[in-house]
Amino acid sequence: MRQVTFEIGDLVQLRNHPRSDTSAGFTAKLAPLYEDPYRVDQVMSDLNYKLSRVSDNSSAGGHHVSNLLPFFTWGGDTQSPQDPSLTAAETDCCELDGWRNYEEVKYMFDFLFGNGEDIGPPVGETILVTVGQCFSEDDHHEMEEFLKREFSLTKPYQGVGSSGSSHWELMGDAMVTTEHVRLTPDMQSRQGAVWSRIPCQLKDWEMQVHFKINGQGKKNLNGDGLAIWYTKERTQKGPVFGNMDNFTGLGVFVDTYPNEEKQLEAQKKRYTPRTQRIFPFVLAMVGNGSISYDHDRDGRPTELGGCNAMVRNLKHDTFLFIRYVRRRLTVMIDIEGQHEWRDCLDIPGVKLPQGYYFGASAITGDLSDNHDVISLKLYQLTVLRSKKEEEEEEEEITIPSVDNIELLRLDQADEGMSGIAIFFTVLFSMLGCFLLVVVGLVVYSHWSENRRKRFY
Structure with missing residues (x-):
């Protein structure tokens, strides 16, 4: 098509x-x-x-x-x-x-x-x-979408958090107001979440997240961010934006604090312009239950990709778009108030099992922010597939994975090589070649001189 x-x-x-x-x-x-x-x-x-x-x-x-x-x-x-x-x-x-x-x-x-x-x-x-x-x-008309209300969280949040009267469950410091579900207040050492009670059996889906992050802290003096989840586990507290580490499934993170950059500054080191990131930063990760999120490095070793997103203290609405269709993960953002989606990442070969749970979580540490979810709208996507695509996707997925993940890691490693590192690599290579040439000339001159002496 x-x-x-x-x-x-x-x-x-x-x-x-x-x-x-x-x-x-x-x-x-x-x-x-x-x-x-x-x-x-x-x-x-x-x-x-x-x-x-x-x-x-x-x-x-x-x-x-x-x-x-x-x-x-x-x-x-x-x-x-x-x-x-x-x-x-x-x-x-x-x-x-x-x-x-x-x-x-x-x-x-x-x-x-x-x-x-x-x-x-x-x-x-x-x-x-x-x-x-x-x-x-x-x-x-190859793809149509239908709102699935049982997996969507919208105003007036009727019964949210009440036992047995809602499809959604609150956890930790999360609370419901008339305008939003506040995952964390602008206070230190808080974490909260909202989780769907029903496992999602959809093969192709799209999640549109309406959220807001604001607080009293100045730039890079706020934290830590929020996450949108599609995971096997639910309602588990932990260090990964309020959820457990070594999770099984998909996590899309809106990270508002540059942990690695601050550590480098403390060591009087700095990122190069090529590798430095502008925070807040949106990234995605797929876990299989044994992969740990590296908090100190802002998830770089395990990320699939990402983009910067200046989402704090904005007066207009901010949105996050997550689409999973034909085993392809696409993330886009709308943060400019222009009702326009901007590409963030697009990764083929992402395999996510059916029957996992949707959720949203946030965490604060020494620095804080208000992390609010205004709505989570899940759409079922009806996609026409060719016979070849149906045969390829016939095998049931039991463990989350990403095809060619090694190549993605290799690309990130290549990107991580700074301009200064490249300069010194080239410089020392040239010096090495020059040294070899000099040694060769000296050896050749000695050999020529000894040869001439034999004739006298």
Whole structure:
């Protein structure tokens, strides 16, 4: 299947992110999933596009491709902007409002018409086949998502922390307010967490985290950060952002304090510009139960990748995006207040078992921050796979792992070699070569002189 891409001038639908307003009688779940139409004005990268509103040509900012769908118009003679070869029936079927995939449409027809029998086999089969073609042949509909409320934590957090009355359990110093779940207050030596009570059996999923980190501490005088988990274990206190070490599963960390850099400063050493990181820093790690998180080195030896993310004391919303699909882990962030996802890491070959638990935790030490989770929204992803992909993923995963992890470690080791180290390596190599040349010349001169003496 082709990668979903758009070109300048294409019309698209933009995912809507409404919020319920009780005073106005507005319920977000009844709002349209997408707004349209928008026009692509600029291709910022393979994943990000700058849009404008068709109605008034005003700028709509930059948006990630995961929030976009192609816009199709109604009418027998109107064709798709992206695929002029679509028939009118295929164009119309893709515009069905509220029906997001073939299974939902089939269910609706079964419910209304008794598996299509009452409307006549030719009509019923034609409608279902046409809808099926719309969602199977159109590459833009290769992946659909559905909010799973039993694995999502949202306002008003009804019953959260209460025994048996919620899908989520609080731990440690975590507490619920009307605005957020506070994992830790801005106080020293605190740790807290919130964990799902239900194991997740989804094969492909996407987690969108709305969070906030703030406190009184100045830059690099705050800590320690928060973590989002998908692990076999749950409700276990420990040193890894409030969770146990040697965990089994996935951890995505928002690390706000540079432990290794501070230790180097104490030893009157410094990072080079090439290896120095700007904190806060987002990174991911996959553990198999025997891999320890190196707190003193900020997790560098075991990380899969990461990016800097200036998330402290911001007035606008901050979001973290974690997607696991086709054994590929993708992490993105939205921290600029522009409703635009920015790539953080993208790692193929990540194998995570089903049946693990989602959670969020945070910890403070001598330095502190407020670590708040506003929402955790889990989406089930319905992905069309080829027969080859199905055969490759047929084997059950029992232990978390990452393909070619040695190559990832090797790349990190290469990146860790500073510019100064490279300079001295080259310098000493040149000096060594020069010394060999000098020794060779001296030996040759002595040999030549002794040879001449033999003739006298």
